[in-house]
Amino acid sequence: MNGTLLWNGTALPFRAGETVASALTRAGVRHFGTTPQGQARxxxxxxxxxxxxxxxxxxxxxxxxxxxxxxxxxxxxAGARHD
Ligand code: FES
Known part of the structure; x- marks a missing residue:
């Protein structure tokens, strides 16, 4: 089933069977967060x-x-959170 997820409050579509990484990448999201050392995830x-x-x-x-x-x-x- 296709659907919609919320990424940082923005609605993004996904396709049936898709992972979050796939949906985010297909939507143009390349930066998933920041490591505690300040590097991009x-x-x-x-x-x-x-x-x-x-x-x-x-x-x-x-x-x-x-x-x-x-x-x-x-x-x-993920920001720089450790939890
Ligand atoms: S890209 Fe997800 S654990 Fe490596």
Whole structure:
């Protein structure tokens, strides 16, 4: 099922079966957050190994490349949070 997710308060469409990283990338989002060292987080390995795509899903940080899209889900960039 196609749907819509909220990224930093902006509605973005996703396609059925898509991960959050895929939907964000397709929407032109390249910066998923900032590391505690101030470096940009972005899609890198795409298989859950590098932790570079962490986003905040409201409960904690999670890998966007492994996270399936759900209609209405709200996500924010990881910033420099450690939780
Ligand atoms: S891009 Fe490496 S864990 Fe997601």
């Amino acid at each position: 972005a899609l890198f390995c795409g298989i859950g190994q590098c932790q570079n795509c962490l986003v905040h899903d409201g409960t904690g940080l999670t890998e966007a490349c492994l996270l399936p899209c759900r209609d209405g889900m709200a996500l924010t960039d």
